[in-house]
Amino acid sequence: MGQPDITAAERDAVYKTIFGRRDIRKHFTAEPIPVAMLGRILKAAHHAGSVGYMQPWSFIVVDDVGVKARVRESFLREREAAAEKFDAERREKYLSYKLEGILESPLNICVTCDRNRIPGEVIGRNSMRETDVYSTVCAVQNLWLAARAENIGVGWVSILNRQDLHEILNIPPKHVIVAYLCLGYVSEFPEIPELEAAGWRSRLPLEDLVYFNQWNGKLPEIYRELAAALKD
Amino acid sequence: MGQPDITAAERDAVYKTIFGRRDIRKHFTAEPIPVAMLGRILKAAHHAGSVGYMQPWSFIVVDDVGVKARVRESFLREREAAAEKFDAERREKYLSYKLEGILESPLNICVTCDRNRIPGEVIGRNSMRETDVYSTVCAVQNLWLAARAENIGVGWVSILNRQDLHEILNIPPKHVIVAYLCLGYVSEFPEIPELEAAGWRSRLPLEDLVYFNQWNGKLPEIYRELAAALKD
Numbered sequence: 001m002g003q004p005d006i007t008a009a010e011r012d013a014v015y016k017t018i019f020g021r022r023d024i025r026k027h028f029t030a031e032p033i034p035v036a037m038l039g040r041i042l043k044a045a046h047h048a049g050s051v052g053y054m055q056p057w058s059f060i061v062v063d064d065v066g067v068k069a070r071v072r073e074s075f076l077r078e079r080e081a082a083a084e085k086f087d088a089e090r091r092e093k094y095l096s097y098k099l100e101g102i103l104e105s106p107l108n109i110c111v112t113c114d115r116n117r118i119p120g121e122v123i124g125r126n127s128m129r130e131t132d133v134y135s136t137v138c139a140v141q142n143l144w145l146a147a148r149a150e151n152i153g154v155g156w157v158s159i160l161n162r163q164d165l166h167e168i169l170n171i172p173p174k175h176v177i178v179a180y181l182c183l184g185y186v187s188e189f190p191e192i193p194e195l196e197a198a199g200w201r202s203r204l205p206l207e208d209l210v211y212f213n214q215w216n217g218k219l220p221e222i223y224r225e226l227a228a229a230l231k232d
Numbered sequence: 233m234g235q236p237d238i239t240a241a242e243r244d245a246v247y248k249t250i251f252g253r254r255d256i257r258k259h260f261t262a263e264p265i266p267v268a269m270l271g272r273i274l275k276a277a278h279h280a281g282s283v284g285y286m287q288p289w290s291f292i293v294v295d296d297v298g299v300k301a302r303v304r305e306s307f308l309r310e311r312e313a314a315a316e317k318f319d320a321e322r323r324e325k326y327l328s329y330k331l332e333g334i335l336e337s338p339l340n341i342c343v344t345c346d347r348n349r350i351p352g353e354v355i356g357r358n359s360m361r362e363t364d365v366y367s368t369v370c371a372v373q374n375l376w377l378a379a380r381a382e383n384i385g386v387g388w389v390s391i392l393n394r395q396d397l398h399e400i401l402n403i404p405p406k407h408v409i410v411a412y413l414c415l416g417y418v419s420e421f422p423e424i425p426e427l428e429a430a431g432w433r434s435r436l437p438l439e440d441l442v443y444f445n446q447w448n449g450k451l452p453e454i455y456r457e458l459a460a461a462l463k464d
Binding site: 002003005006007009010011013014015016017018019020021022023035036038039040042043044046047048049051052053054055057058059060061062063064067078081082085086087090094097099118120121123124125126127128130131133134137138140141142144145146148149150151156158159160161162169170171172175178179187188189190191193195196200201203204206209210211212213214215216217222223225226229230232 | 234235237238239241242243245246247248249250251252253254255267268270271272274275276278279280281283284285286287289290291292293294295296299310313314317318319322326329331350352353355356357358359360362363365366369370372373374376377378380381382383388390391392393394401402403404407410411419420421422423425427428432433435436438441442443444445446447448449454455457458461462464
Protein backbone atom coordinates (compact mmCIF):
# COMPACT_ATOMS: atom_id res chain seq x y z
CA MET A 1 0.00 0.00 0.00
CA GLY A 2 1.04 3.57 -0.61
CA GLN A 3 4.01 4.80 -2.59
CA PRO A 4 7.55 3.40 -2.68
CA ASP A 5 10.21 5.28 -0.71
CA ILE A 6 12.37 7.94 -2.29
CA THR A 7 15.96 6.64 -2.29
CA ALA A 8 18.98 8.64 -1.11
CA ALA A 9 20.15 9.06 -4.72
CA GLU A 10 16.71 10.35 -5.74
CA ARG A 11 16.68 12.73 -2.79
CA ASP A 12 20.05 14.11 -3.82
CA ALA A 13 18.71 14.70 -7.34
CA VAL A 14 15.86 16.74 -5.86
CA TYR A 15 18.31 18.86 -3.86
CA LYS A 16 20.57 19.31 -6.89
CA THR A 17 17.53 20.65 -8.75
CA ILE A 18 16.30 22.87 -5.92
CA PHE A 19 19.74 24.38 -5.27
CA GLY A 20 20.45 24.68 -9.00
CA ARG A 21 17.21 26.48 -9.92
CA ARG A 22 17.86 30.02 -11.16
CA ASP A 23 15.82 33.01 -12.32
CA ILE A 24 17.02 33.19 -15.93
CA ARG A 25 17.05 36.44 -17.85
CA LYS A 26 20.03 36.59 -20.16
CA HIS A 27 21.12 33.03 -20.97
CA PHE A 28 18.24 31.87 -23.18
CA THR A 29 18.95 30.20 -26.52
CA ALA A 30 16.47 30.00 -29.40
CA GLU A 31 16.36 26.18 -29.42
CA PRO A 32 12.71 25.11 -29.24
CA ILE A 33 11.39 23.20 -26.24
CA PRO A 34 10.30 19.68 -27.28
CA VAL A 35 6.55 19.32 -27.10
CA ALA A 36 6.59 16.20 -24.92
CA MET A 37 8.90 17.99 -22.47
CA LEU A 38 6.51 20.95 -22.27
CA GLY A 39 3.76 18.45 -21.50
CA ARG A 40 5.75 16.99 -18.60
CA ILE A 41 6.51 20.45 -17.20
CA LEU A 42 2.84 21.50 -17.32
CA LYS A 43 1.80 18.21 -15.76
CA ALA A 44 4.22 18.85 -12.88
CA ALA A 45 2.57 22.22 -12.33
CA HIS A 46 -0.87 20.62 -12.39
CA HIS A 47 0.18 18.20 -9.64
CA ALA A 48 0.75 20.91 -7.05
CA GLY A 49 -1.39 20.72 -3.95
CA SER A 50 -4.36 23.07 -3.82
CA VAL A 51 -6.74 24.22 -1.14
CA GLY A 52 -9.88 22.08 -1.27
CA TYR A 53 -8.41 20.33 -4.34
CA MET A 54 -9.50 23.44 -6.30
CA GLN A 55 -6.74 23.22 -8.94
CA PRO A 56 -7.49 26.89 -9.62
CA TRP A 57 -4.69 27.41 -12.18
CA SER A 58 -4.76 27.99 -15.93
CA PHE A 59 -1.76 28.27 -18.27
CA ILE A 60 -1.51 30.43 -21.37
CA VAL A 61 1.45 29.29 -23.47
CA VAL A 62 2.72 32.12 -25.66
CA ASP A 63 4.96 31.64 -28.69
CA ASP A 64 3.54 34.39 -30.91
CA VAL A 65 6.13 37.12 -31.53
CA GLY A 66 3.51 39.86 -31.76
CA VAL A 67 1.99 38.94 -28.41
CA LYS A 68 5.43 38.76 -26.79
CA ALA A 69 6.35 42.16 -28.21
CA ARG A 70 3.27 43.74 -26.62
CA VAL A 71 4.11 42.13 -23.27
CA ARG A 72 7.64 43.46 -23.53
CA GLU A 73 6.29 46.98 -24.12
CA SER A 74 4.44 46.67 -20.82
CA PHE A 75 7.68 45.59 -19.18
CA LEU A 76 9.56 48.61 -20.56
CA ARG A 77 6.90 51.05 -19.31
CA GLU A 78 6.84 49.44 -15.85
CA ARG A 79 10.62 49.36 -15.63
CA GLU A 80 10.75 53.07 -16.43
CA ALA A 81 8.17 53.82 -13.72
CA ALA A 82 9.99 51.68 -11.16
CA ALA A 83 13.35 53.29 -11.91
CA GLU A 84 12.04 56.57 -10.48
CA LYS A 85 11.75 54.96 -7.04
CA PHE A 86 15.48 54.30 -6.66
CA ASP A 87 18.15 56.79 -5.67
CA ALA A 88 20.51 57.84 -8.49
CA GLU A 89 23.21 55.24 -7.86
CA ARG A 90 20.83 52.30 -7.60
CA ARG A 91 18.72 53.59 -10.50
CA GLU A 92 21.69 53.40 -12.83
CA LYS A 93 22.42 49.84 -11.69
CA TYR A 94 18.74 48.87 -11.96
CA LEU A 95 18.49 50.13 -15.53
CA SER A 96 21.70 48.32 -16.48
CA TYR A 97 20.37 44.91 -15.40
CA LYS A 98 18.84 42.48 -17.88
CA LEU A 99 15.59 41.64 -16.08
CA GLU A 100 13.62 39.59 -18.60
CA GLY A 101 13.98 37.34 -21.61
CA ILE A 102 10.47 37.71 -23.05
CA LEU A 103 11.56 37.85 -26.71
CA GLU A 104 14.63 35.59 -26.58
CA SER A 105 12.95 32.69 -24.80
CA PRO A 106 11.02 30.41 -27.16
CA LEU A 107 8.00 30.16 -24.85
CA ASN A 108 6.33 32.38 -22.31
CA ILE A 109 3.68 31.03 -19.93
CA CYS A 110 1.17 33.18 -18.07
CA VAL A 111 -0.24 31.45 -14.98
CA THR A 112 -3.61 32.58 -13.63
CA CYS A 113 -5.85 31.70 -10.68
CA ASP A 114 -9.60 31.18 -10.97
CA ARG A 115 -10.92 32.02 -7.50
CA ASN A 116 -14.37 30.79 -8.54
CA ARG A 117 -13.37 27.48 -10.04
CA ILE A 118 -15.49 25.56 -7.57
CA PRO A 119 -19.21 26.29 -7.17
CA GLY A 120 -20.03 26.91 -3.52
CA GLU A 121 -17.81 26.73 -0.47
CA VAL A 122 -14.19 25.62 -0.83
CA ILE A 123 -12.97 23.24 1.84
CA GLY A 124 -10.10 24.86 3.76
CA ARG A 125 -10.42 28.38 2.30
CA ASN A 126 -12.74 29.96 4.83
CA SER A 127 -10.08 31.29 7.25
CA MET A 128 -7.29 32.24 4.84
CA ARG A 129 -8.96 33.31 1.65
CA GLU A 130 -5.66 33.84 -0.22
CA THR A 131 -4.80 30.15 -0.13
CA ASP A 132 -6.23 29.67 -3.63
CA VAL A 133 -3.68 32.12 -5.01
CA TYR A 134 -1.00 30.47 -2.85
CA SER A 135 -1.93 27.11 -4.42
CA THR A 136 -1.33 28.64 -7.84
CA VAL A 137 2.12 29.81 -6.73
CA CYS A 138 2.85 26.22 -5.64
CA ALA A 139 2.05 25.17 -9.21
CA VAL A 140 4.48 27.82 -10.49
CA GLN A 141 7.25 26.48 -8.24
CA ASN A 142 6.57 22.91 -9.43
CA LEU A 143 6.80 24.16 -13.01
CA TRP A 144 10.06 25.97 -12.24
CA LEU A 145 11.69 22.91 -10.67
CA ALA A 146 10.42 20.51 -13.35
CA ALA A 147 11.87 22.83 -15.98
CA ARG A 148 15.24 22.91 -14.14
CA ALA A 149 15.16 19.12 -14.02
CA GLU A 150 14.74 19.19 -17.83
CA ASN A 151 17.66 21.67 -18.08
CA ILE A 152 15.19 24.37 -19.14
CA GLY A 153 15.61 27.82 -17.66
CA VAL A 154 12.70 29.86 -16.29
CA GLY A 155 12.57 33.58 -15.62
CA TRP A 156 9.69 35.08 -13.62
CA VAL A 157 8.91 38.56 -14.96
CA SER A 158 7.23 40.57 -12.21
CA ILE A 159 7.79 43.98 -13.79
CA LEU A 160 4.53 43.88 -15.76
CA ASN A 161 1.24 45.68 -15.50
CA ARG A 162 -1.58 43.23 -14.76
CA GLN A 163 -4.15 45.32 -16.66
CA ASP A 164 -1.90 45.23 -19.74
CA LEU A 165 -1.70 41.43 -19.50
CA HIS A 166 -5.47 41.12 -19.13
CA GLU A 167 -5.85 43.10 -22.36
CA ILE A 168 -3.04 41.53 -24.38
CA LEU A 169 -4.03 37.95 -23.51
CA ASN A 170 -7.82 38.52 -23.22
CA ILE A 171 -7.83 37.18 -19.67
CA PRO A 172 -11.24 37.68 -18.03
CA PRO A 173 -11.10 40.13 -15.09
CA LYS A 174 -12.10 37.53 -12.49
CA HIS A 175 -8.96 35.46 -13.14
CA VAL A 176 -6.00 36.63 -11.05
CA ILE A 177 -2.72 36.90 -12.95
CA VAL A 178 -0.15 35.24 -10.71
CA ALA A 179 2.99 34.84 -12.83
CA TYR A 180 4.44 35.55 -16.25
CA LEU A 181 7.26 33.14 -17.02
CA CYS A 182 9.87 32.86 -19.79
CA LEU A 183 11.07 29.34 -20.65
CA GLY A 184 13.91 28.07 -22.79
CA TYR A 185 17.17 26.22 -23.03
CA VAL A 186 20.08 28.21 -21.61
CA SER A 187 23.73 28.68 -22.46
CA GLU A 188 24.39 28.11 -18.75
CA PHE A 189 22.76 27.93 -15.34
CA PRO A 190 24.85 30.37 -13.29
CA GLU A 191 26.38 29.03 -10.08
CA ILE A 192 25.35 32.18 -8.17
CA PRO A 193 21.97 33.98 -8.42
CA GLU A 194 22.39 36.99 -10.68
CA LEU A 195 21.44 39.71 -8.21
CA GLU A 196 23.97 38.23 -5.77
CA ALA A 197 26.69 38.00 -8.43
CA ALA A 198 25.95 41.62 -9.39
CA GLY A 199 26.45 42.74 -5.78
CA TRP A 200 22.87 43.94 -5.36
CA ARG A 201 22.20 41.79 -2.27
CA SER A 202 23.68 38.76 -0.48
CA ARG A 203 22.11 35.53 0.66
CA LEU A 204 20.91 35.96 4.25
CA PRO A 205 22.27 33.63 6.95
CA LEU A 206 19.56 30.98 7.37
CA GLU A 207 20.22 30.64 11.11
CA ASP A 208 18.89 34.20 11.57
CA LEU A 209 15.56 33.21 9.98
CA VAL A 210 14.69 30.15 12.08
CA TYR A 211 12.98 30.46 15.47
CA PHE A 212 11.70 27.89 17.94
CA ASN A 213 8.22 27.73 19.44
CA GLN A 214 7.73 31.49 19.19
CA TRP A 215 8.96 34.53 17.32
CA ASN A 216 12.61 35.14 18.25
CA GLY A 217 12.57 31.86 20.17
CA LYS A 218 16.08 30.44 20.54
CA LEU A 219 17.26 27.03 19.43
CA PRO A 220 16.95 24.47 22.24
CA GLU A 221 20.06 22.54 23.27
CA ILE A 222 18.94 19.34 21.50
CA TYR A 223 18.99 21.27 18.23
CA ARG A 224 22.58 22.44 18.58
CA GLU A 225 23.52 20.28 15.60
CA LEU A 226 20.85 22.09 13.57
CA ALA A 227 22.45 25.47 14.18
CA ALA A 228 25.62 24.11 12.60
CA ALA A 229 23.66 22.64 9.67
CA LEU A 230 21.93 25.97 9.02
CA LYS A 231 25.28 27.79 8.89
CA ASP A 232 26.56 25.66 5.99
CA MET B 233 31.31 27.48 -16.44
CA GLY B 234 27.86 27.19 -14.93
CA GLN B 235 26.27 24.12 -13.42
CA PRO B 236 26.45 20.51 -14.64
CA ASP B 237 23.37 19.17 -16.46
CA ILE B 238 20.63 17.29 -14.67
CA THR B 239 20.68 13.69 -15.95
CA ALA B 240 17.59 11.81 -17.11
CA ALA B 241 17.68 9.68 -13.95
CA GLU B 242 17.86 12.79 -11.77
CA ARG B 243 14.98 14.34 -13.70
CA ASP B 244 12.88 11.24 -13.13
CA ALA B 245 13.61 11.47 -9.39
CA VAL B 246 12.30 15.04 -9.38
CA TYR B 247 9.10 13.95 -11.13
CA LYS B 248 8.69 11.01 -8.75
CA THR B 249 8.89 13.50 -5.87
CA ILE B 250 6.56 16.07 -7.46
CA PHE B 251 3.93 13.48 -8.39
CA GLY B 252 4.31 11.70 -5.03
CA ARG B 253 3.92 14.79 -2.84
CA ARG B 254 0.76 14.64 -0.72
CA ASP B 255 -1.03 16.83 1.80
CA ILE B 256 -0.71 14.60 4.88
CA ARG B 257 -3.25 14.71 7.69
CA LYS B 258 -3.77 11.28 9.14
CA HIS B 259 -0.68 9.18 8.46
CA PHE B 260 1.84 10.82 10.80
CA THR B 261 3.94 8.69 13.13
CA ALA B 262 5.62 9.98 16.29
CA GLU B 263 9.16 9.18 15.12
CA PRO B 264 11.28 12.30 15.49
CA ILE B 265 12.73 14.05 12.42
CA PRO B 266 16.54 13.87 12.50
CA VAL B 267 18.05 17.28 13.12
CA ALA B 268 20.38 17.21 10.09
CA MET B 269 17.40 16.31 7.89
CA LEU B 270 15.41 19.27 9.24
CA GLY B 271 18.39 21.45 8.39
CA ARG B 272 18.40 20.22 4.79
CA ILE B 273 14.65 20.80 4.44
CA LEU B 274 14.88 24.37 5.77
CA LYS B 275 17.87 25.05 3.53
CA ALA B 276 15.82 23.91 0.51
CA ALA B 277 13.11 26.41 1.50
CA HIS B 278 15.71 29.16 1.87
CA HIS B 279 16.93 28.51 -1.69
CA ALA B 280 13.63 29.48 -3.32
CA GLY B 281 13.77 32.39 -5.69
CA SER B 282 12.52 35.69 -4.35
CA VAL B 283 11.59 39.02 -5.86
CA GLY B 284 14.60 41.37 -5.67
CA TYR B 285 16.46 38.59 -3.78
CA MET B 286 14.43 39.70 -0.72
CA GLN B 287 14.38 36.26 0.96
CA PRO B 288 11.42 37.60 2.96
CA TRP B 289 10.65 34.33 4.78
CA SER B 290 11.05 33.31 8.43
CA PHE B 291 10.39 29.88 9.94
CA ILE B 292 9.07 29.14 13.41
CA VAL B 293 9.68 25.50 14.26
CA VAL B 294 7.19 24.28 16.88
CA ASP B 295 7.67 21.14 18.95
CA ASP B 296 6.12 22.37 22.21
CA VAL B 297 2.94 20.44 23.03
CA GLY B 298 1.32 23.39 24.77
CA VAL B 299 1.85 25.67 21.78
CA LYS B 300 0.52 23.02 19.41
CA ALA B 301 -2.55 22.50 21.59
CA ARG B 302 -3.39 26.21 21.40
CA VAL B 303 -2.99 26.16 17.62
CA ARG B 304 -5.27 23.15 17.43
CA GLU B 305 -7.93 25.01 19.43
CA SER B 306 -7.86 27.72 16.77
CA PHE B 307 -8.30 25.03 14.12
CA LEU B 308 -11.32 23.58 15.92
CA ARG B 309 -13.01 26.99 16.20
CA GLU B 310 -12.36 27.79 12.53
CA ARG B 311 -13.55 24.37 11.41
CA GLU B 312 -16.79 24.87 13.30
CA ALA B 313 -17.31 28.29 11.69
CA ALA B 314 -16.55 26.94 8.21
CA ALA B 315 -18.93 23.99 8.62
CA GLU B 316 -21.86 26.43 8.70
CA LYS B 317 -21.10 27.44 5.10
CA PHE B 318 -21.80 23.98 3.64
CA ASP B 319 -25.16 22.45 2.90
CA ALA B 320 -26.20 19.63 5.23
CA GLU B 321 -24.85 16.74 3.20
CA ARG B 322 -21.45 18.32 2.55
CA ARG B 323 -21.27 19.60 6.15
CA GLU B 324 -21.46 16.09 7.50
CA LYS B 325 -18.74 14.95 5.12
CA TYR B 326 -16.59 18.00 5.93
CA LEU B 327 -16.80 17.38 9.66
CA SER B 328 -15.96 13.70 9.17
CA TYR B 329 -12.66 14.46 7.40
CA LYS B 330 -9.35 14.50 9.24
CA LEU B 331 -7.99 17.86 8.10
CA GLU B 332 -4.85 18.36 10.21
CA GLY B 333 -2.17 16.52 12.16
CA ILE B 334 -1.04 19.35 14.44
CA LEU B 335 -0.63 17.21 17.55
CA GLU B 336 0.43 13.90 16.00
CA SER B 337 3.19 15.32 13.81
CA PRO B 338 6.46 15.80 15.70
CA LEU B 339 7.12 19.26 14.23
CA ASN B 340 5.00 22.14 13.03
CA ILE B 341 6.51 25.00 11.05
CA CYS B 342 4.90 28.42 10.65
CA VAL B 343 6.20 30.30 7.60
CA THR B 344 5.92 34.10 7.54
CA CYS B 345 6.74 36.89 5.10
CA ASP B 346 8.50 40.11 6.08
CA ARG B 347 7.32 42.63 3.50
CA ASN B 348 9.81 45.17 4.87
CA ARG B 349 12.88 42.97 4.93
CA ILE B 350 14.74 45.29 2.57
CA PRO B 351 15.17 48.98 3.32
CA GLY B 352 13.98 51.08 0.38
CA GLU B 353 12.69 49.98 -2.99
CA VAL B 354 12.63 46.29 -3.89
CA ILE B 355 13.78 45.46 -7.39
CA GLY B 356 10.92 43.83 -9.31
CA ARG B 357 8.14 44.48 -6.77
CA ASN B 358 6.82 47.80 -8.01
CA SER B 359 4.18 46.48 -10.44
CA MET B 360 3.01 43.37 -8.60
CA ARG B 361 3.31 44.11 -4.92
CA GLU B 362 2.22 40.61 -3.82
CA THR B 363 5.31 38.97 -5.33
CA ASP B 364 7.03 39.04 -1.94
CA VAL B 365 4.30 36.84 -0.49
CA TYR B 366 4.42 34.68 -3.64
CA SER B 367 8.17 34.23 -3.07
CA THR B 368 7.41 32.94 0.41
CA VAL B 369 4.96 30.41 -1.07
CA CYS B 370 7.75 29.27 -3.40
CA ALA B 371 9.82 28.59 -0.27
CA VAL B 372 6.92 26.57 1.16
CA GLN B 373 6.74 24.45 -1.98
CA ASN B 374 10.51 23.85 -1.90
CA LEU B 375 10.14 22.76 1.73
CA TRP B 376 7.24 20.46 0.83
CA LEU B 377 9.15 18.76 -2.00
CA ALA B 378 12.40 18.48 -0.01
CA ALA B 379 10.43 16.85 2.79
CA ARG B 380 8.85 14.38 0.34
CA ALA B 381 12.33 13.59 -0.99
CA GLU B 382 13.30 12.77 2.63
CA ASN B 383 10.16 10.60 2.96
CA ILE B 384 8.73 13.15 5.40
CA GLY B 385 5.06 14.07 5.07
CA VAL B 386 3.81 17.65 5.18
CA GLY B 387 0.27 18.88 5.80
CA TRP B 388 -0.65 22.52 5.14
CA VAL B 389 -3.27 23.61 7.68
CA SER B 390 -5.23 26.52 6.23
CA ILE B 391 -8.15 26.29 8.66
CA LEU B 392 -6.54 28.61 11.20
CA ASN B 393 -7.19 32.14 12.34
CA ARG B 394 -4.22 34.38 11.54
CA GLN B 395 -4.83 36.62 14.56
CA ASP B 396 -4.75 33.54 16.81
CA LEU B 397 -1.39 32.54 15.33
CA HIS B 398 0.02 36.03 15.80
CA GLU B 399 -0.89 35.82 19.48
CA ILE B 400 0.13 32.20 20.15
CA LEU B 401 3.51 32.54 18.43
CA ASN B 402 4.14 36.24 19.25
CA ILE B 403 4.51 37.08 15.58
CA PRO B 404 4.77 40.87 15.06
CA PRO B 405 1.78 42.26 13.12
CA LYS B 406 3.85 43.41 10.16
CA HIS B 407 4.89 39.83 9.30
CA VAL B 408 2.36 38.08 7.07
CA ILE B 409 1.51 34.52 8.10
CA VAL B 410 1.67 32.50 4.88
CA ALA B 411 1.53 28.84 5.95
CA TYR B 412 1.24 26.57 8.97
CA LEU B 413 2.73 23.17 8.20
CA CYS B 414 2.81 19.82 10.02
CA LEU B 415 5.86 17.60 9.39
CA GLY B 416 6.63 14.01 10.25
CA TYR B 417 7.33 10.50 9.08
CA VAL B 418 4.24 8.77 7.73
CA SER B 419 2.83 5.27 7.78
CA GLU B 420 2.26 5.75 4.04
CA PHE B 421 2.11 8.30 1.26
CA PRO B 422 -1.29 7.61 -0.32
CA GLU B 423 -1.34 6.93 -4.05
CA ILE B 424 -4.33 9.26 -4.55
CA PRO B 425 -4.85 12.68 -2.92
CA GLU B 426 -7.20 12.29 0.04
CA LEU B 427 -9.97 14.61 -1.14
CA GLU B 428 -10.01 12.72 -4.45
CA ALA B 429 -10.05 9.32 -2.73
CA ALA B 430 -12.90 10.53 -0.52
CA GLY B 431 -14.94 11.50 -3.57
CA TRP B 432 -14.99 15.21 -2.69
CA ARG B 433 -13.55 16.32 -6.07
CA SER B 434 -11.68 14.83 -9.04
CA ARG B 435 -8.50 15.86 -10.76
CA LEU B 436 -9.36 18.23 -13.62
CA PRO B 437 -8.30 17.32 -17.19
CA LEU B 438 -5.11 19.30 -17.77
CA GLU B 439 -5.90 19.84 -21.45
CA ASP B 440 -8.83 22.04 -20.39
CA LEU B 441 -6.49 24.35 -18.47
CA VAL B 442 -3.91 25.10 -21.16
CA TYR B 443 -4.45 27.83 -23.75
CA PHE B 444 -2.27 29.20 -26.56
CA ASN B 445 -1.39 32.84 -27.15
CA GLN B 446 -4.60 34.08 -25.57
CA TRP B 447 -7.35 33.09 -23.16
CA ASN B 448 -9.30 30.17 -24.70
CA GLY B 449 -6.73 30.05 -27.51
CA LYS B 450 -6.65 26.63 -29.13
CA LEU B 451 -3.62 24.41 -29.53
CA PRO B 452 -1.89 24.99 -32.88
CA GLU B 453 -1.37 22.02 -35.19
CA ILE B 454 2.34 21.71 -34.33
CA TYR B 455 1.35 21.07 -30.73
CA ARG B 456 -0.96 18.14 -31.52
CA GLU B 457 1.45 15.83 -29.71
CA LEU B 458 1.14 18.04 -26.64
CA ALA B 459 -2.61 17.57 -26.48
CA ALA B 460 -2.02 13.84 -26.24
CA ALA B 461 0.64 14.32 -23.56
CA LEU B 462 -1.68 16.49 -21.46
CA LYS B 463 -4.39 13.84 -21.57
CA ASP B 464 -2.16 11.21 -19.92
